[in-house]
Amino acid sequence: MSIDLWYWPEIPGRGEFVRLFCEAGEIDYADMAREQSGDALVEHMHALEGRRPYAPPYIVDGEVVIGQTALILQYLSDKEGLGSGEMETDLQLLQLQMDISDLVEEVHSVHHPVASELFYADQMDSAFEKAGYFRAQRIPKHLIHFDNAIATSGGPFCLGQQWSHVDTSLFQVMEGLDYAFPNYMKTMQGSWPHLEGLQGAVPEIESLAEYLASEQRLDFNENGIFRHYDELDEQ
């Protein structure tokens, strides 16, 4: 049975982490708001009752409604038998996926340090200052952490030869950072060799290669999480 994915239709954002995993894992899903509209998403979300998701993305799988990107990925991974098969290792994968969510939130807050309700243009000064720290301190801290995690298995993936939801997500993180901070990432090339290896290996997952070359794959843009603003990149 196909699952329903609900996410904003015009940005890759957090929804793309779910899409990439579903595509790689050949999990049948309907991309509801892209088939219908953003208004349909708002309407659907407001009609949910009880312990509902705080925000998109969320999936509907029969009676089960689940939000939080990391939890969605772990749920689908479990259900489809795409985990490691060991509880301890699966816990570590979920932990890494939650670390990725933290990084994604930080990336967003670089261009929205004051409030997500304000336009970027209204918080540019704080964003400029924050971007300096983000490049100098935070990106390396996060990426060294993930690089070490891959190094544990020898690569190219976190589990070695077998890919997992963490790998499709780390691929998207690296693509997003390359888009948002091209000069900085070029300067730092070679600093995270395992992550760079993973970034090359993930698109070779056969089912994913097809998706990445298709029109379904959304381009990064300045309405999403990973945005390119010249002034926030290294000059």
Added chain:
Amino acid sequence: MSIDLWYWPEIPGRGEFVRLFCEAGEIDYADMAREQSGDALVEHMHALEGRRPYAPPYIVDGEVVIGQTALILQYLSDKEGLGSGEMETDLQLLQLQMDISDLVEEVHSVHHPVASELFYADQMDSAFEKAGYFRAQRIPKHLIHFDNAIATSGGPFCLGQQWSHVDTSLFQVMEGLDYAFPNYMKTMQGSWPHLEGLQGAVPEIESLAEYLASEQRLDFNENGIFRHYDELDEQ
């Protein structure tokens, strides 16, 4: 067998969410850095190899090392049979706990909007602006979400009469917000009746009452996540 909890010794911070759950659930734990020192924590953390936690808190349970507050709580809850007993409901509890982690991160970023590496004094202007949005938009959005989740069961807890890790964490969130934004929270009193009910009910969990009255319970302070700065509160 007792588990080891590793967290900074002088602030409640994220570690307190783990402490509250362990105390309420009568789970045996050693509060390692408070027994030893913050330096011992740094040393222990650096000695960890492989897929290690990004940051404290983390727990060590035999061979298992787990970071990310929400994951720690779900792991302990599972292990001790303190969940709902139903997979779907336990997933929703984990989702809510991850929503709480997001709120906790936002609370921290109110006084550190530019960089966690900078002192508050060096980012006061952005913090002042951010605090206005945080009070007006973000606190209500988060708390209405949690209030609705409790309303689903009728209260006083998220599962009704049975408390879970989400309840001990929501208690800490409410206590923290009362500490950080006393004027604002007073103004808003009555807006989140289920959360206020939970805030009264959690300290009546017998094992927790004892802990809360003890010297083990750390006071909120201006080195932690929930901080009180007059200028960031409603005047």
